[in-house]
Amino acid sequence: MNSHPDGKVTSVVVAGLGGQGVLTASEIVAVVAFRAGLDVKKSEIHGMSQRGGSVTSDVRFGPRVFSPMTPAGEADFVVALAADQADGVRGLLRAGGCLITPSAIDEKALRSKKSLNVALLGALSARLAFSEQAWLDAIRAVLPPKFHAVGLEAFLAGRKGNAC
Amino acid sequence: MRLSDRLLLSGDEAVAHAARDAGFALATGYPGTPATEIVESFHELGGKAQWSPNEKVALEVGIGVAFAGARALVAMKHVGVNVAADPLFTVAYAGVKGALVVVSADDPGMASSQNEQDNRRYAVAAGAPMLEPSDSQEAYDYALLAAEISERWGVPALLRMTTRVCHSKTVVVKNGAAPPPRAPGFERDLQSRVMIPAHARPAHRKLRRKLAEIEAWNVAAGPNLRVAGADGLGIVTSGIAFQHVREAAPEAAVLKLGMTHPLPMAAIREFAAAHGRTIVVEEGDPYLADALRAAGIRVEARPETYRFGELNAGRVRRLLAGDATEEPAPAKGTPPQLCPGCPYRTVFTTLRALDCIVAGDIGCYTLGALPPFEGMDSQLCMGASVGVGLGLRHALPPEQARRVVSVIGDSTFVHSGITGLVEMIYNPPPTGHVLLILDNGTTAMTGLQEHPGTGRSIDHRATGKVVFEDLARTLGVTNVHVIDPTADAGAFRDLLAGCLASNAASVVIARRNCLLAAGAIKAYEQCNEQPS
Numbered sequence: 182m183n184s185h186p187d188g189k190v191t192s193v194v195v196a197g198l199g200g201q202g203v204l205t206a207s208e209i210v211a212v213v214a215f216r217a218g219l220d221v222k223k224s225e226i227h228g229m230s231q232r233g234g235s236v237t238s239d240v241r242f243g244p245r246v247f248s249p250m251t252p253a254g255e256a257d258f259v260v261a262l263a264a265d266q267a268d269g270v271r272g273l274l275r276a277g278g279c280l281i282t283p284s285a286i287d288e289k290a291l292r293s294k295k296s297l298n299v300a301l302l303g304a305l306s307a308r309l310a311f312s313e314q315a316w317l318d319a320i321r322a323v324l325p326p327k328f329h330a331v332g333l334e335a336f337l338a339g340r341k342g343n344a345c
Numbered sequence: 346m347r348l349s350d351r352l353l354l355s356g357d358e359a360v361a362h363a364a365r366d367a368g369f370a371l372a373t374g375y376p377g378t379p380a381t382e383i384v385e386s387f388h389e390l391g392g393k394a395q396w397s398p399n400e401k402v403a404l405e406v407g408i409g410v411a412f413a414g415a416r417a418l419v420a421m422k423h424v425g426v427n428v429a430a431d432p433l434f435t436v437a438y439a440g441v442k443g444a445l446v447v448v449s450a451d452d453p454g455m456a457s458s459q460n461e462q463d464n465r466r467y468a469v470a471a472g473a474p475m476l477e478p479s480d481s482q483e484a485y486d487y488a489l490l491a492a493e494i495s496e497r498w499g500v501p502a503l504l505r506m507t508t509r510v511c512h513s514k515t516v517v518v519k520n521g522a523a524p525p526p527r528a529p530g531f532e533r534d535l536q537s538r539v540m541i542p543a544h545a546r547p548a549h550r551k552l553r554r555k556l557a558e559i560e561a562w563n564v565a566a567g568p569n570l571r572v573a574g575a576d577g578l579g580i581v582t583s584g585i586a587f588q589h590v591r592e593a594a595p596e597a598a599v600l601k602l603g604m605t606h607p608l609p610m611a612a613i614r615e616f617a618a619a620h621g622r623t624i625v626v627e628e629g630d631p632y633l634a635d636a637l638r639a640a641g642i643r644v645e646a647r648p649e650t651y652r653f654g655e656l657n658a659g660r661v662r663r664l665l666a667g668d669a670t671e672e673p674a675p676a677k678g679t680p681p682q683l684c685p686g687c688p689y690r691t692v693f694t695t696l697r698a699l700d701c702i703v704a705g706d707i708g709c710y711t712l713g714a715l716p717p718f719e720g721m722d723s724q725l726c727m728g729a730s731v732g733v734g735l736g737l738r739h740a741l742p743p744e745q746a747r748r749v750v751s752v753i754g755d756s757t758f759v760h761s762g763i764t765g766l767v768e769m770i771y772n773p774p775p776t777g778h779v780l781l782i783l784d785n786g787t788t789a790m791t792g793l794q795e796h797p798g799t800g801r802s803i804d805h806r807a808t809g810k811v812v813f814e815d816l817a818r819t820l821g822v823t824n825v826h827v828i829d830p831t832a833d834a835g836a837f838r839d840l841l842a843g844c845l846a847s848n849a850a851s852v853v854i855a856r857r858n859c860l861l862a863a864g865a866i867k868a869y870e871q872c873n874e875q876p877s
């Protein structure tokens with residue numbers, strides 16, 4: 182388990198390109214932590230995100246979170262939605278932190294490419310202390326209903342993936 | 346507190362919640378990252394919200410609401426305050442009856458802006474009290490407090506936010522009850538509200554007296570937080586920098602200023618005296634450091650390098666260590682691009698093919714300045730394309746002047762291009778000029794907002810519409826053309842070439858809906874056609 186059950190803050194960075202669902206993914210992580218009663222801060226830079234540029238979003242949770250931003254070299258997890266971006270974001274990880282890229286899952290098995298974001302959250306979820314049910318509920322709360330079936334399936338597939 | 350009382354809100358949403366809970370009569374503004382979601386959320390929460398053509402008009406509407414005794418929220422990005430500065434400075438003299446809360450959303454690091462100006466300076470220059478939240482909870486609480494201060498002292502109150510406060514989601518619990526608004530009604534008070542010199546002279550003195558009172562209140566009861574710590578090091582900070590400080594130096598004593606104008610000098614002086622070393626940690630300009638040192642308080646400012654860009658906990662650690670060495674460059678990301686199939690692609694290909702000198706403007710189309718097009722030669726602030734293009738035409742030798750085109754988006758044209766068009770017909774250059782309006786039917790850059798040129802209001806229902814070609818003709822432009830640049834790129838090119846070769850003042854409207862908005866626009870149009 183890479184998170185900090187001892188009360189420290191856990192920092193997750195989701196990185197990708199506009200249109201890949203970076204902000205949806207970070208929202209789901211934030212909702213899971215929020216519903217667990219933790220302090221949560223989720224930060225993002227959007228604006229030109231719809232124009233295909235890089236987007237990153239930080240989610241930090243724990244008993245008390247101050248800064249909403251993860252300093253470079255201090256992320257516990259980096260979820261990189263684009264394999265070719267992994268090198269650019271690796272520097273955000275702390276020593277021993279976990280990089281989750283599309284190679285953590287079986288991409289070909291996904292029913293829709295659009296669900297890669299949730300599939301990688303599956304891989305992330307296996308390394309965090311929240312229950313599977315909590316994740317499924319958060320996904321249902323964040324995704325529009327018509328994507329629930331595909332999203333949940335992708336998540337569960339990703340949860341069996343292996344990263345780090 | 347029960348878990349179910351908690352909300353996870355962005356700073357922008359939190360301000361909108363506060364304004365709704367406090368019965369604000371109106372939220373208005375002009376879109377601009379990172380402020381846009383304030384007015385949008387207020388609308389989604391059921392409040393009366395609207396987009397104005399620009400920030401100056403928005404503020405003036407807000408002033409009218411506050412003169413009527415009701416509460417107004419006016420939200421804009423930092424550079425919007427430049428546009429709204431004229432009414433802001435004088436309404437501080439005039440004063441208001443209902444609350445007037447003006448949000449300035451600053452963008453240190455320029456995630457989506459043309460500069461990183463620090464609008465804390467506006468509070469000083471205009472003489473307006475200013476609150477600076479550091480998370481969504483404070484955004485909620487301070488928006489309520491700003492309304493209270495505005496009504497108690499009859500002054501406009503500034504709520505100065507930054508990108509990370511606006512766009513970060515953090516936990517909010519609604520503790521404070523908002524005082525109910527007064528019933529609106531007109532009370533004549535021309536002494537206060539007609540700012541002729543005879544009235545403005547005493548009004549200025551009155552404003553300074555109010556600010557002195559507010560400073561005393563800020564010292565005694567202001568929203569300033571003292572975090573106890575070791576005696577050696579004291580940190581004075583405000584806004585988001587506070588959060589970074591608490592992470593970077595959990596042991597340090599901190600004085601966090603929630604109201605940064607007028608500053609609670611007596612409290613800061615006392616804090617500094619109690620610590621061996623007092624360092625100011627602030628993002629942006631050395632606003633606090635300069636003010637405190639001018640007041641004779643012994644504080645250390647940060648090294649100059651931390652003036653640039655956003656702070657984070659890592660940078661604050663370096664700053665506190667006095668490290669002024671070069672910082673590692675942040676990872677380079679993929680830059681944004683014009684969407685595949687965007688109609689602007691044809692426009693910039695054509696402008697390049699005709700070897701135009703392009704006085705550009707701000708919007709998605711500014712991406713035409715990047716490779717592969719590199720089709721823009723200047724871009725400063727909204728509306729500048731028209732005046733700058735005209736100036737180039739006046740000064741350049743005729744063979745170069747004839748290549749100059751001003752390129753402006755539809756929302757930007759309404760915002761501040763119309764006065765430029767008036768200049769074009771009033772002071773035409775000898776070679777004429779070409780104003781190219783890129784009408785994609787939306788404010789694309791900031792997330793597809795409506796504007797007066799779309800003829801739909803914030804709820805997408807039909808309202809009065811500014812028709813650009815009619816407006817241009819009415820103003821006296823004879824050479825007005827409307828064309829879809831993608832329907833026939835050759836015809837578009839010939840049209841532009843013809844306008845450039847003539848000595849006339851021409852307006853070319855390149856009309857084609859934004860790809861991202863086209864589906865929604867069609868649906869709104871169908872919906873609005875149905876009899877209600």
Ligand SMILES: Cc1ncc(C[n+]2csc(CCOP(=O)(O)OP(=O)(O)O)c2C)c(N)n1
Pocket residue numbers: 375376377378400422424425426428459707708709710727753754755756757758785787788789790791
């Ligand atoms: C004074 C000011 N207000 C707001 C902004 C933010 N902003 C930049 S461009 C723009 C409008 C873009 O719309 P439009 O001109 O229609 O071009 P499009 O993005 O649709 O191509 C806005 C709101 C700004 N830069 N300056």
